[in-house]
Each structure stands twice: as structure tokens, then as C-alpha cells.
Amino acid sequence: MVRILCLSMLFILTCTAVAAPSVKQLFKTVNDGVVELHVTAIANPKPGQVSYKSTTSESLGSGAIISKDGQILTAAHVVGRATKIEVIFADGSKTSGHVVWVDNLIDLAMIRARKMPDNVQVLKLAKAGDYTIGEQVIAIGAPYGVSHSLSVGYLSGVRDRETIPGTDITPRLLQTDAAINQGNSGGPLFNLDGDIIGIVSHILSKSGGSNGLGFVVSVDTVRDIIASEPSAFVGFIPHLLNQVQAKAINNQYGYGMLIQHVIPATLAHKLGFQGGYLNVMIGRTPVLLGGDIILEVDNIKIKDLPAAIKIKQRFANAKKGEKIAFVYLRNGVKKEIFWEVE
Numbered sequence: 001m002v003r004i005l006c007l008s009m010l011f012i013l014t015c016t017a018v019a020a021p022s023v024k025q026l027f028k029t030v031n032d033g034v035v036e037l038h039v040t041a042i043a044n045p046k047p048g049q050v051s052y053k054s055t056t057s058e059s060l061g062s063g064a065i066i067s068k069d070g071q072i073l074t075a076a077h078v079v080g081r082a083t084k085i086e087v088i089f090a091d092g093s094k095t096s097g098h099v100v101w102v103d104n105l106i107d108l109a110m111i112r113a114r115k116m117p118d119n120v121q122v123l124k125l126a127k128a129g130d131y132t133i134g135e136q137v138i139a140i141g142a143p144y145g146v147s148h149s150l151s152v153g154y155l156s157g158v159r160d161r162e163t164i165p166g167t168d169i170t171p172r173l174l175q176t177d178a179a180i181n182q183g184n185s186g187g188p189l190f191n192l193d194g195d196i197i198g199i200v201s202h203i204l205s206k207s208g209g210s211n212g213l214g215f216v217v218s219v220d221t222v223r224d225i226i227a228s229e230p231s232a233f234v235g236f237i238p239h240l241l242n243q244v245q246a247k248a249i250n251n252q253y254g255y256g257m258l259i260q261h262v263i264p265a266t267l268a269h270k271l272g273f274q275g276g277y278l279n280v281m282i283g284r285t286p287v288l289l290g291g292d293i294i295l296e297v298d299n300i301k302i303k304d305l306p307a308a309i310k311i312k313q314r315f316a317n318a319k320k321g322e323k324i325a326f327v328y329l330r331n332g333v334k335k336e337i338f339w340e341v342e
Contacts, residue, residue: 032121062141062187070113074186126195141187153178180214231315235266259291
């Protein structure tokens with residue numbers, strides 16, 4: 001009996017000894033494919049601020065290199081308002097980046113680095129569904145700016161959301177107890193094969209720090225969004241008006257997208273659209289009034305979320321030389337402008 005117990009203990013210790021180096025080796029294998037992002041972005045109004053003038057703020061996040069030509073996956077909330085992105089690689093080298101596309105409904109985005117280091121590590125996306133609750137996972141990112149920090153945990157759950165209107169995409173979040181903090185957002189979550197099973201999105205926490213309730217956009221959803229060929233980033237941050245809100249601001253049409261911010265050096269900026277300047281609260285949501293209200297794009301009236309998604313799909317399918325009309329309100333006056341696709 002004693003011999004059996006000794007052999008059992010030896011087996012357990014041996015398995016533990018084998019497992020520990022595997023995490024070490026995994027970190028060495030994939031770490032070079034993780035980047036730190038320093039972002040200058042258009043800031044939200046401060047609490048209680050009524051009159052708003054566009055300013056910027058600094059933030060940080062993480063990203064995952066998925067191609068040698070500089071494609072980097074990250075979270076939408078990290079770069080969605082970015083005016084400047086600095087990409088810092090594992091070897092300490094730096095370059096600038098620009099937003100390729102943003103999907104705020106999913107909290108997923110892609111940026112492209114201007115220059116890549118030699119022999120850059122490209123990370124691999126796992127196959128859709130290639131994960132199991134209870135398996136060990138690791139996250140690498142820059143929590144509070146502490147670069148290339150490793151945290152280890154388990155896959156705790158799978159959480160499906162409602163299907164996005166007008167599409168067949170059902171967003172899926174994976175839940176993990178691996179430590180995730182500010183700065184981890186946009187970074188990869190790996191399985192022990194070194195494949196990405198998700199991109200870090202957010203945590204649930206009363207304190208603001210990790211409580212073991214972290215959520216990542218699943219690899220299934222990442223693959224679905226990439227396969228849908230998202231439209232290029234247009235450059236305005238909208239608020240979709242419902243009929244009650246439209247009536248409250250004297251929008252006689254009863255629908256539209258109220259522009260909150262316009263990102264410099266984007267299509268929206270080039271076309272001359274204007275963001276808001278008067279900060280109000282609608283329920284618990286801060287909304288900037290005074291900006292342009294886009295009523296329709298290419299004869300698609302923006303009455304609801306499916307219509308807004310249809311417009312994104314229209315942008316994605318636009319061909320060079322086509323002219324797309326934007327109908328909008330500015331100070332109550334209906335106007336129209338055309339974009340010739342370049």
C-alpha cells in the first residue's frame with residue numbers, strides 16, 4: 001500500500017514537473033508575437049462637463065500580430081477613437097500604426113503597423129470551436145503598462161450573445177479566470193498549443209482590478225468577422241437615434257446617426273463631417289449634441305441597427321470610382337455630399 005502511494009505521488013510530481021516547463025516554453029514561443037499599444041485618442045467629456053471641445057487622452061492596450069505585413073488584432077475600445085498609435089514590439093523597437101477596421105458591436109479591431117521587425121513572430125488563430133471549458137490558458141499583455149506580463153488560468157465558460165441583425169454572426173465570448181487588468185485589452189488568450197483562442201475584451205469587477213471574471217472575443221467570432229471582410233474605418237463615432245431621441249432634438253425625420261466625434265485624417269474628416277459640442281445625459285448614456293445627423297447613405301435610411309449594419313456592408317463592397325451619397329442634417333438644414341471611392 002505504501003509503495004502504491006509513493007508511486008502515485010511520484011507520478012503526480014512528475015506530471016507537475018512536465019506541465020510547468022510547458023507554460024515556460026509556450027511563453028518563449030509566442031511572446032514575440034504580442035505587442036504593446038500606446039494610443040492617443042479623442043477623449044470623452046469629463047463628468048459634469050457641459051460644453052465640450054475635442055481633446056485627446058493617452059491610453060494603452062495590447063495586440064496580436066497575425067501576419068508578416070503588419071496586421072495586428074486588438075480590441076475596438078483600445079483604438080476606435082485613436083488619432084495616433086505607437087506599436088512597441090517585444091524587442092523594444094517601435095513604429096506607428098493605423099486603424100484598418102473597427103467593429104464596436106464585437107469589441108474587435110485590426111490595425112496595421114507601418115514597419116515590422118525582421119524575423120517577426122506571427123501568431124496562429126486556433127480553429128473555430130477548438131477549446132474546452134476547464135482547459136488551461138495563458139494571457140500575455142501589458143497590464144498597467146507592465147510589458148509582456150504572463151498570467152495563467154482556466155477557460156471558465158462560453159457565453160453566446162444575440163445574433164447581430166442582418167448577419168448570421170452570433171458573437172461569442174470566452175470567460176477566463178486568468179488575471180486581466182487595464183492594458184491587457186486587445187491582447188491574445190492562448191491555449192497550451194500556442195494558438196490564439198480569443199482577444200481580450202473586458203472584465204467584470206467592482207474594484208477595477210482582476211476578480212477572475214475576464215472575457216475575450218472567441219476565435220470563432222474573430223474568424224467570422226475577418227471572413228465578413230469588414231469595411232475600412234470611416235472615422236466618425238456615431239450615436240444611433242431612436243424616434244424619441246430624434247423628436248427630443250427636433251429632428252423632424254425621426255431617425256439618423258448623430259455624430260459624436262470625427263477622427264482626423266479619416267474619410268469622415270475629409271468629407272467635412274462635424275461632431276458634437278454639448279454634453280448631455282440620456283438615461284445613463286452621455287451623448288454629444290450639435291453634431292451632424294446622417295440620415296441616409298446610398299439611399300439606405302438609418303432607422304435602426306440593421307440599416308446601420310447594411311451601410312457598413314455597402315462600404316465593404318464599394319468599388320473604386322463609385323459615388324456614394326451621404327444625406328445629413330446640419331443645424332436643421334438637410335444637405336448632401338458625395339464620396340467617390342478611391
